[in-house]
Every structure is written in structure tokens, then in C-alpha cells.
Amino acid sequence: MRTFPNPSFTGDSADISRLVAEVRCGEVPPYTPSPSRANRALADLLTRDPGRLDPAAPDSVFATGPRPETGQPVPFLPRERLLTRDEQRTAAECFARVLAGGELTSGPAVTEFEDALADFLGVPHVVGTGSGTDALVVALEAVGVGHGDEVIMPANSFAATENAVWARGATPVLVDVDPDRHTLDPALVEAAVGPRTRAILPVHLYGRLADVPALVQVARRHGLRVVEDACQAIGVTGVGKYTDAAVLSFNPYKNFGLTGKAGAVVTRDDELAARARRFSYHGFDPKRKNVKEGGYGLNARMDNSTAAVGLGLLPRLTLRNYRRAFLARRYLDGCAELAANGSVLLPAFEPDHAWHLFGVRVTAGRAARDSIRAHMRSTGRVETDIYYPVLTHRQQTPLHRELFGQVVLPRTEHLHETVLHLPLHNDLSLAEQDRVIEALHAAVRATVR
Ligand SMILES: Cc1ncc(COP(=O)(O)O)c(C=O)c1O
Incomplete structure (x- = not known):
């Protein structure tokens, strides 16, 4: 497994983008964090111990742990892991x-x-x-x-x-x-x-x-x-x-x-x-x-x-966002084949993005999206979610009906019908993420084609 020695690491955006590229062993657009105290904290960590950026290192900054068994669920956002043990x-x-x-x-x-x-x-x-x-x-x-x-x-x-x-x-x-x-x-x-x-x-x-x-x-x-x-x-x-x-x-x-x-x-x-x-x-x-x-x-x-x-x-914030960007990049790589064959649309990778949620759009529409979610849950044992389940103008209250009953927002409504969100959190392990990617592939195979 690779380690990532980088003794001259200073934490500026060029350095970080180089590191991201090394971790992926591939081409990545530059990561452009704001210059800040928190980024310096990340820089300190990585200068001290750049090997921790290696996902395979025992003290990796990425959540490690055994691959969850197929029968064991991958939760969307497990409450007990919102903060890592260390946090x-x-x-x-x-x-x-x-x-x-x-x-x-x-x-x-x-x-x-x-x-x-x-x-x-x-x-x-x-x-x-x-x-x-x-x-x-x-x-x-x-x-x-x-x-x-x-x-x-x-x-x-x-x-x-x-x-x-x-x-x-x-x-x-x-x-x-x-x-x-x-x-x-x-x-x-x-x-x-x-x-x-x-x-x-x-x-x-x-x-x-x-x-x-x-x-x-x-x-x-x-x-x-x-x-x-x-x-x-x-x-x-x-x-x-x-x-x-x-x-x-x-x-x-x-x-x-x-x-x-x-x-x-x-x-x-x-x-x-x-x-x-x-x-x-x-x-x-x-x-x-x-x-x-x-x-x-x-x-x-x-x-x-x-x-x-x-x-x-x-001081952990930049590291948390960095992890999310890394996981988002990994989802994009893992789902690239599904995007290439037209089954899904993926967000463009932007390093300067908080990646709070990772959405996948199912091109075949709402029924296919819902079937994929159901298949991922029942067969893959992977939880997905939709943000947000009801659009503001579709809330069924007298206030909303009176004010927004006639409102039509074609793009918002189309996105809402076709998007599903994959697990992406601070403590998502790479092994769990692999399970999610596999479950998505299997669900698309079973339901869309
Ligand atoms: C887009 C958006 N706006 C506002 C809020 C409200 O934030 P809070 O839950 O801290 O009140 C949230 C979070 O839930 C949010 O996601």
C-alpha cells in the first residue's frame, strides 16, 4: 500500500491538491480551502504524519474497520457516529x-x-x-x-x-x-x-x-x-x-x-x-x-x-470537509460506469464544496428511483434518503395550498422526483462505502434495465 511522504507540506491549496491527487493516485482538480486556522490545523496534522492520509494506515484519518457483512445494514446517518470517538x-x-x-x-x-x-x-x-x-x-x-x-x-x-x-x-x-x-x-x-x-x-x-x-x-x-x-x-x-x-x-x-x-x-x-x-x-x-x-x-x-x-x-472542521470531498470523489469513481451508460446523473466534482449530501439522479424517473431505493434497502441492506421529501409549495397545509397551490417549478420538481442520497458522513468507512456502491450497481441492474 502507498504512503504519502510529503516533508515539505505547508498546507496551502497547491499542497493540499497535490495530496488529494496522491491519495487518489489520479487526476483531481485543485482543492481550494479558505486560508484559515483550521486549515493550518490540517496542515499540522499532515506534516506531522502524512501517512495518516493513506486510507489503509491503521491510524488513517478515514474511518477504518472491517467490511460490514452483506446482511448487516449500512445506515444513512448513524447517530452514535455523528462525532468520531476522538471528537x-x-x-x-x-x-x-x-x-x-x-x-x-x-x-x-x-x-x-x-x-x-x-x-x-x-x-x-x-x-x-x-x-x-x-x-x-x-x-x-x-x-x-x-x-x-x-x-x-x-x-x-x-x-x-x-x-x-x-x-x-x-x-x-x-x-x-x-x-x-x-x-x-x-x-x-x-x-x-x-x-x-x-x-x-x-x-x-x-x-x-x-x-x-x-x-x-x-x-x-x-x-x-x-x-x-x-x-x-x-x-x-x-x-x-x-x-x-x-x-x-x-x-x-x-x-x-x-x-x-x-x-x-x-x-x-x-x-x-x-x-x-x-x-x-x-x-x-x-x-x-x-x-x-x-x-x-x-x-x-x-x-x-x-x-x-x-x-x-x-480545528477538525477542515479535516471533516476534506474527508467528505474524498468520499464524494470516491463515489464518483465508483459510480462512473452507471453515469456512462446513462442510468444515473452524478454531481460534478468540485473540491471547494462541503459535500454535505451526495445526490444521485436516476434518469428513468421517479418509479425507478423508488425501486432502486427499495432494492438497496431490502437486498443490499443500504439505507438511502431523499432531501427533502416534500417541497415547500407541495406541503399540504391550508397556508401552503392557498399561497402556493398554483405554483409550478418544473426543474425543482423534476430534480425532486429523481434524486436519491447515498450515505455520506464524517465516520463513513471506505468498506461501508464500497457496500453502498455495490448495492447501487446491483439495484440499477435489477430495476432499470
Ligand atoms: C438548508 C438549511 N437551512 C436551515 C437549517 C436549519 O438549521 P438548524 O437545524 O440549526 O436550525 C438547516 C438544517 O437543518 C438546513 O439544512
Whole structure:
């Protein structure tokens, strides 16, 4: 088995792309991480011990372990493995320190975490919140979205995106997506701008950035604000750098999952950051205890205990994203034959992508997609999933029927009917991944042709 000696490794993007290429023993486009403290931590690890990048090394940075037997299920996202054992130890130590001191809600770790994350992301301000949902509500308030406004967003997202708009007394306007990116199509966004439009809320679905430069152009032309829902895209270059604000989630299922609900607003704008801080904690002046500066606000600040865990785990973030990029690349290689014969469509490999979810599109349509999932589950014993099972405009509530009953989004609907998601998590072992690839091949053979 190969090892990967690289004594001159410095951790810059050229070095990392070389390493990725070596690990794959093949051609890979350059990996372009943002220059940050967390990347330096990865660089340190790899400089110290580059052999750990070898998937076959006993202390590999990739999850190792025996190949699961065919009868043994490969779960989609096993809860007990959201943090690796090593990460669980770090998290427990961080939490125990806070617990002993009793500063469980507010405390110094919040600011320290915010500063460290700002450094990681290369943006001036991070405001830690109680969840990604809180961060969306706070960011929308901070950019001035309020009662009677409209916010343009996609229909394929977690409910938090639309709920944040409702929470501001505003109305979501659903716009179709670019079929390759699965994210807002800027031309259609522009066509949907009306007199009440206040903001654009793109979602970086599955960890791939929406076309932010084009959306910012549209916003400039019409005097709109842009808030990025980057809950699935932490670590991707440029998040929060070109828009009014970006929103992150650290819930345990995310790339940078912590030990409970948490999120953040990220912004370059001093005033917007101050407003977000105020609104996320009862409208209080952050420097004067229990003295209001804003009319009202929420109890939506990040807990000190979660922030302490975040600080402990932040140096692992780049490694986690790196693992995901590696596994995504491996899925693409493993499924290339299915793409070549036209059975599936695969996402293009982009190294600067959080690879929060790995989607495969079944070209034969919804019935074939559902049969493949069923075959993978029953015969292959591999769990897959669909994100998200119900599109926003197809939710069956009186509100949704009344407002979106007539809405048709052909591309979003087509993607939704044909996509399935394969297991891709921090602790997915290469042996498990091989089982997934084999199960997909067998299911396609059995159902599509
Ligand atoms: C796209 C998207 N937006 C918003 C959220 C909400 O984040 P949280 O669960 O931290 O409230 C999530 C995560 O669940 C998400 O995936």
C-alpha cells in the first residue's frame, strides 16, 4: 500500500491538491480551502504524519474497520457516529470544563468561538445563535425584512428557510433552480422581483454554493438584500464574503455538527452584526446587562457550553470537509460506469464544496428511483434518503395550498422526483462505502434495465 511522504507540506491549496491527487493516485482538480486556522490545523496534522492520509494506515484519518457483512445494514446517518470517538472525547472534555464553572448559557467561550470562526471563514463578524433557524430569523431582521415584505427563495430546502421568512411576517416567493446546481437561477430570480421584494435567500443546497456573484448583481440592480442560507456549506470559500450575511448551522447532523442545536450569522457589515447581536438577545445592549438598546429581541444566543465544544472541534472542521470531498470523489469513481451508460446523473466534482449530501439522479424517473431505493434497502441492506421529501409549495397545509397551490417549478420538481442520497458522513468507512456502491450497481441492474 502507498504512503504519502510529503516533508515539505505547508498546507496551502497547491499542497493540499497535490495530496488529494496522491491519495487518489489520479487526476483531481485543485482543492481550494479558505486560508484559515483550521486549515493550518490540517496542515499540522499532515506534516506531522502524512501517512495518516493513506486510507489503509491503521491510524488513517478515514474511518477504518472491517467490511460490514452483506446482511448487516449500512445506515444513512448513524447517530452514535455523528462525532468520531476522538471528537466525542474532545467534546466531553470541553463540556466538562464549562459544567464545572457553571457558565452554561452566557460566558466567554461564545466570543472566543465567534472570533475563531470568523478567522476560519475570513470574515469580520460571526454572531453565534441557538440554531441555524434562529440565525436565519436574526439575519433577516438585521437586513430589514419585516411585515409585508417578500423574500425570494427556492422550494427545496429544510422548512427552516421558509419558516424564518414567515417568522418575520414576510412571505416567501418561490423561484425555480438551475438544474445542475440545484440552487436559485439568477435570471428567474430577477424575473420574480416585484414592488414588495426585500431580499433574496439562496440556499447552498447539499453544500454547493449558489451562483452568488450573479445573485448579488440582481440584488444590486433592484436594491435588495442577500442572505445566504449556508447551513449546509460551512467551509466553502466565499461564504458570507460577498453578500449582506450568511447563516450557518452546527446542529449535530451538519458538517460541523456540535453537541446540540447551534448556528451563526456571518457578516462583513459592522452595523448588521451589532443589530444581529442585539436582536438575538432580547434587544439588550451587549455591554450593559439587561439594558435594552433595541425595541425587542429573541432569546437566541448560542450557549457558552456549545461554544466551548465548538472551539474544541473547530480545528477538525477542515479535516471533516476534506474527508467528505474524498468520499464524494470516491463515489464518483465508483459510480462512473452507471453515469456512462446513462442510468444515473452524478454531481460534478468540485473540491471547494462541503459535500454535505451526495445526490444521485436516476434518469428513468421517479418509479425507478423508488425501486432502486427499495432494492438497496431490502437486498443490499443500504439505507438511502431523499432531501427533502416534500417541497415547500407541495406541503399540504391550508397556508401552503392557498399561497402556493398554483405554483409550478418544473426543474425543482423534476430534480425532486429523481434524486436519491447515498450515505455520506464524517465516520463513513471506505468498506461501508464500497457496500453502498455495490448495492447501487446491483439495484440499477435489477430495476432499470
Ligand atoms: C438548508 C438549511 N437551512 C436551515 C437549517 C436549519 O438549521 P438548524 O437545524 O440549526 O436550525 C438547516 C438544517 O437543518 C438546513 O439544512
